[in-house]
Amino acid sequence: MTQPAAHRRASIADVARAARVSVGTVSNVLNRPERVLPGTRERVEAAIEDLSFVRNGSARQLRAGTITTIGAIVLDIANPFFTDVARGIEERLDRDDFTLMVASSDDDPDREQRYLRLFEEHGVQGVMVVPATNDIDHLLAVRRRGTGVVLLDRPSSDPSISSVAVDDVRGGELAAGHLLDEGHTRIVFLNGPHTIRQCADRHAGVLKALVAAGLDPASALLEVTVTSLNAEGGEAAIRGLLESGDRPTAVFCVNDLVALGVLRTLRTENIAVPTDVAVVGYDDVAFAAELATPLTSVRQPTHELGVRAADLLLSGTDAAAQHVMFQPTLVVRGSSSSSAT
Amino acid sequence: MTQPAAHRRASIADVARAARVSVGTVSNVLNRPERVLPGTRERVEAAIEDLSFVRNGSARQLRAGTITTIGAIVLDIANPFFTDVARGIEERLDRDDFTLMVASSDDDPDREQRYLRLFEEHGVQGVMVVPATNDIDHLLAVRRRGTGVVLLDRPSSDPSISSVAVDDVRGGELAAGHLLDEGHTRIVFLNGPHTIRQCADRHAGVLKALVAAGLDPASALLEVTVTSLNAEGGEAAIRGLLESGDRPTAVFCVNDLVALGVLRTLRTENIAVPTDVAVVGYDDVAFAAELATPLTSVRQPTHELGVRAADLLLSGTDAAAQHVMFQPTLVVRGSSSSSAT
DNA sequence: GCTACATTATGAACCGTTTCACGAGGAACC
DNA sequence: GGTTCCTCGTGAAACGGTTCATAATGTAGC
Numbered sequence: 104m105t106q107p108a109a110h111r112r113a114s115i116a117d118v119a120r121a122a123r124v125s126v127g128t129v130s131n132v133l134n135r136p137e138r139v140l141p142g143t144r145e146r147v148e149a150a151i152e153d154l155s156f157v158r159n160g161s162a163r164q165l166r167a168g169t170i171t172t173i174g175a176i177v178l179d180i181a182n183p184f185f186t187d188v189a190r191g192i193e194e195r196l197d198r199d200d201f202t203l204m205v206a207s208s209d210d211d212p213d214r215e216q217r218y219l220r221l222f223e224e225h226g227v228q229g230v231m232v233v234p235a236t237n238d239i240d241h242l243l244a245v246r247r248r249g250t251g252v253v254l255l256d257r258p259s260s261d262p263s264i265s266s267v268a269v270d271d272v273r274g275g276e277l278a279a280g281h282l283l284d285e286g287h288t289r290i291v292f293l294n295g296p297h298t299i300r301q302c303a304d305r306h307a308g309v310l311k312a313l314v315a316a317g318l319d320p321a322s323a324l325l326e327v328t329v330t331s332l333n334a335e336g337g338e339a340a341i342r343g344l345l346e347s348g349d350r351p352t353a354v355f356c357v358n359d360l361v362a363l364g365v366l367r368t369l370r371t372e373n374i375a376v377p378t379d380v381a382v383v384g385y386d387d388v389a390f391a392a393e394l395a396t397p398l399t400s401v402r403q404p405t406h407e408l409g410v411r412a413a414d415l416l417l418s419g420t421d422a423a424a425q426h427v428m429f430q431p432t433l434v435v436r437g438s439s440s441s442s443a444t
Numbered sequence: 445m446t447q448p449a450a451h452r453r454a455s456i457a458d459v460a461r462a463a464r465v466s467v468g469t470v471s472n473v474l475n476r477p478e479r480v481l482p483g484t485r486e487r488v489e490a491a492i493e494d495l496s497f498v499r500n501g502s503a504r505q506l507r508a509g510t511i512t513t514i515g516a517i518v519l520d521i522a523n524p525f526f527t528d529v530a531r532g533i534e535e536r537l538d539r540d541d542f543t544l545m546v547a548s549s550d551d552d553p554d555r556e557q558r559y560l561r562l563f564e565e566h567g568v569q570g571v572m573v574v575p576a577t578n579d580i581d582h583l584l585a586v587r588r589r590g591t592g593v594v595l596l597d598r599p600s601s602d603p604s605i606s607s608v609a610v611d612d613v614r615g616g617e618l619a620a621g622h623l624l625d626e627g628h629t630r631i632v633f634l635n636g637p638h639t640i641r642q643c644a645d646r647h648a649g650v651l652k653a654l655v656a657a658g659l660d661p662a663s664a665l666l667e668v669t670v671t672s673l674n675a676e677g678g679e680a681a682i683r684g685l686l687e688s689g690d691r692p693t694a695v696f697c698v699n700d701l702v703a704l705g706v707l708r709t710l711r712t713e714n715i716a717v718p719t720d721v722a723v724v725g726y727d728d729v730a731f732a733a734e735l736a737t738p739l740t741s742v743r744q745p746t747h748e749l750g751v752r753a754a755d756l757l758l759s760g761t762d763a764a765a766q767h768v769m770f771q772p773t774l775v776v777r778g779s780s781s782s783s784a785t
Numbered sequence: 786g787c788t789a790c791a792t793t794a795t796g797a798a799c800c801g802t803t804t805c806a807c808g809a810g811g812a813a814c815c
Numbered sequence: 816g817g818t819t820c821c822t823c824g825t826g827a828a829a830c831g832g833t834t835c836a837t838a839a840t841g842t843a844g845c
Binding site for chain 2: 189190202217366
């Protein structure tokens with residue numbers, strides 16, 4: 104039995120040698136088995152097995168060109184919103200036998216760039232990105248070079264790039280409007296940085312609601328930027344507010360994880376929800392309804408978002424870009440209204 | 445201005461031509477800029493910009509050999525347990541400037557194979573896998589061919605493959621033991637299929653606790669296999685039990701998502717927790733403490749699990765395999781004990 | 786026996802990088 | 816002025832597949 108050189112993966116040439124055929128034949132066995140005589144095929148297959156040969160994807164792709172993989176870059180892989188979207192994407196891709204690779208940018212433009220570059224250099228068919236910054240020039244460049252790009256959870260400002268988003272202005276408006284309806288006259292908004300479009304939009308929505316109610320945003324709104332968009336960030340933010348003596352009566356959180364941190368803190372501080380402080384979240388994650396004080400939240404069609412995004416990427420490499428905008432809905436629960444179910 | 449051929453990405457040769465240098469020089473500008481005279485370098489950089497050249501990752505890798513990426517294959521990307529682990533992995537990889545690609549197998553051995561193959565063919569330095577089956581021969585084969593493999597959340601039965609796991613037998617024992625301590629004499633265990641090692645192990649732990657308490661498992665334990673390991677699966681399972689008239693007094697759920705579904709259902713059915721039914725979950729996800737009835741759960745050091753796994757993969761390609769086993773702890777809350785805080 | 790035509794197998798060209806031995810042109814030194 | 820060293824830049828040889836024109840072989844038909 105011929106041994107391959109130690110520590111070197113067997114190549115197609117090794118297989119060819121072992122099976123006493125040419126490399127072309129091995130390649131045919133791999134890609135168009137019907138073209139090779141059963142006897143030869145078996146010999147080749149035996150050699151493959153014997154040498155435990157694995158195709159070199161880089162070489163294959165270098166010559167063949169394409170690959171049926173698409174990449175997704177989300178802001179935070181630990182955020183249920185994004186993973187729900189990812190499930191939607193996967194579901195759709197599966198139908199066309201595409202595979203999905205997920206990477207997390209952590210809101211860091213550099214990391215986003217790094218992964219984007221990695222995906223592009225490896226020739227994925229397309230990337231779905233939740234951009235960490237407002238500026239999408241780098242994505243336009245990727246698009247121009249021939250890789251499909253779909254913006255996730257963010258309307259596209261450019262006609263050449265498709266996008267699938269949920270109306271965040273409307274979401275902010277729904278949340279703030281609800282709090283105002285409940286009689287609050289001042290809202291604390293625990294938001295992320297405005298460099299994240301969703302955050303800026305939700306802020307705009309809040310303003311819209313305040314103005315519609317005839318309030319002056321300067322006094323009726325306090326926006327606090329949380330350090331990280333998760334429970335720890337929410338906890339730190341609300342704790343900061345409480346310690347400064349500025350106890351809010353209504354808190355709108357940019358996502359449910361932040362809201363979770365807020366609820367947790369309010370409970371340990373024995374502050375009643377919604378009597379003393381009303382809380383509204385965003386995303387309506389699975390556990391929102393089951394919390395100690397069920398969380399009022401803005402629901403987004405996450406799964407559908409992912410499915411649709413994958414749809415756009417698969418269907419139209421050449422077709423004109425499409426911009427899909429879903430509408431969010433408000434789910435009122437006990438954390439913001441004592442009259443809620 | 446020279447235009448590259450339509451629909452063909454610019455290659456290093458195009459750049460060389462445009463900058464009137466050799467391909468070797470372009471490569472040097474890309475990889476060891478200090479070796480080329482500033483003037484030439486600038487000319488090359490201008491050409492790169494001009495042609496919006498992007499390295500072909502396949503070609504690069506084909507020649508250069510390695511790549512600083514590692515792949516992770518988890519059972520369910522929407523499960524917080526796995527994404528928390530992924531965060532841990534990322535944190536560790538970042539320190540060494542490695543990148544992480546995550547894929548989700550959905551408990552499907554075929555999908556696991558597909559992604560494993562994809563990762564291996566593309567020459568990742570290593571893969572971290574939560575295997576969907578008991579049989580890990582395919583992983584051994586990958587390891588033998590030179591790609592690093594670390595088993596995630598699953599003790600390795602093979603000396604050549606490192607693993608990082610949490611003692612699931614102990615976890616099952618803790619959960620069941622606690623329920624028995626609370627006075628229950630019959631436990632319903634909503635478990636996943638035993639083909640998933642974690643499920644089989646937790647079951648073994650439950651048995652151990654029952655036997656230690658002098659009970660006969662045949663009558664003191666009812667194991668129900670849930671269709672999917674999430675809230676919907678939990679809801680369906682408990683609903684099935686209730687409709688069959690077999691109302692349990694103590695339910696142990698294989699993870700917190702399943703427990704969430706159970707709690708949700710019990711609440712809509714107006715069944716009191718823990719008075720009528722005690723519930724224990726597994727994973728101690730972030731929201732467990734904040735639920736309407738705070739959920740008793742088995743806590744696993746998820747983040748640490750990920751960090752340690754990445755550690756093993758990065759440190760020891762050649763070093764002997766290591767098997768790390770963490771111990772879980774039980775966090776008692778209101779869902780299982782009226783005396784809990 | 787000769788041509789015509791499938792059917793299989795072959796081997797070289799090619800994909801786009803990196804790497805490396807080598808050459809050209811100075812500078813430095815004796 | 817000749818030798819030695821350096822600094823830059825060159826060009827061709829890999830890397831490991833796929834593809835395609837071509838060769839070898841066999842079969843049919845006349």
